[in-house]
Amino acid sequence: MRRSRLAYLPLVFPLLAFAEFLAFVSVAHAIGFGWATLLLAASSIAGVLLLRREGIRGFRAFQEAARDGRPPAAEVTNSLIGLGGALFLAMPGFITGVAGIVLLLPPSRALARRSVERIASRRLGGAATGDLFGPRRVRVHQSDPVTVVVVDEQRPTPPAGAIEGEIVR
Structure with a gap:
C-alpha cells in the first residue's frame, strides 16, 4: 500500500520550525537582533496585506472568466499560488518568507501554475482537466x-x- 505524503506532515513542521530558528539566529548574528526582528515583522505585515490583495484579485479574475464563459481554473490556480505565496510571507520566518517571495514573482508563479496543471491532469485525467483548464x-x-x-x-x-x-x- 502506498503511503500518503500527508502522513509526513507531523515530521515536516518540527523540522521547519527548527530550520526557521536557525535561520533567524543566523540573520540576527549577521545584522543584529533588532534589525532581524524588524525585518521579520515587516515581511509578515507585507504578507498579510498581500493576502487581501491576492484574494480580491483572484476573485475578480474568477468572476471575469465566468462572465466570459471561459474555464476559470487557470485564474483560480494563479490566484491560489499567489495566496500561498502571501501566506508563506505572512508566516513569521525567513525560510517561509523567501518561499513566499519566490511564489509571488511572475516567472516562478507561472512555473508553479504549470506544475499544478500537470499534477491535476495526471490525477484527474484529460477530460476533467479539459473542462477545468479549457x-x-x-x-x-x-x-x-x-x-x-x-x-x-x-x-x-x-x-x-x-x-x-x-x-x-
Missing part, C-alpha cells in the same frame, strides 16, 4: 502507435512530421 492543443505524431503530445505554449512551431490540432468534444 481545450488543450495537441500534436499527433504518426508512428505505429499514434503518439499524442500536449503542445507547449512556449514552443508554438511543431516538429517535422507532426500534425497539429485541437481536441474538441
Whole structure:
C-alpha cells in the first residue's frame, strides 16, 4: 500500500520550525537582533496585506472568466499560488518568507501554475482537466502507435512530421 505524503506532515513542521530558528539566529548574528526582528515583522505585515490583495484579485479574475464563459481554473490556480505565496510571507520566518517571495514573482508563479496543471491532469485525467483548464492543443505524431503530445505554449512551431490540432468534444 502506498503511503500518503500527508502522513509526513507531523515530521515536516518540527523540522521547519527548527530550520526557521536557525535561520533567524543566523540573520540576527549577521545584522543584529533588532534589525532581524524588524525585518521579520515587516515581511509578515507585507504578507498579510498581500493576502487581501491576492484574494480580491483572484476573485475578480474568477468572476471575469465566468462572465466570459471561459474555464476559470487557470485564474483560480494563479490566484491560489499567489495566496500561498502571501501566506508563506505572512508566516513569521525567513525560510517561509523567501518561499513566499519566490511564489509571488511572475516567472516562478507561472512555473508553479504549470506544475499544478500537470499534477491535476495526471490525477484527474484529460477530460476533467479539459473542462477545468479549457481545450488543450495537441500534436499527433504518426508512428505505429499514434503518439499524442500536449503542445507547449512556449514552443508554438511543431516538429517535422507532426500534425497539429485541437481536441474538441
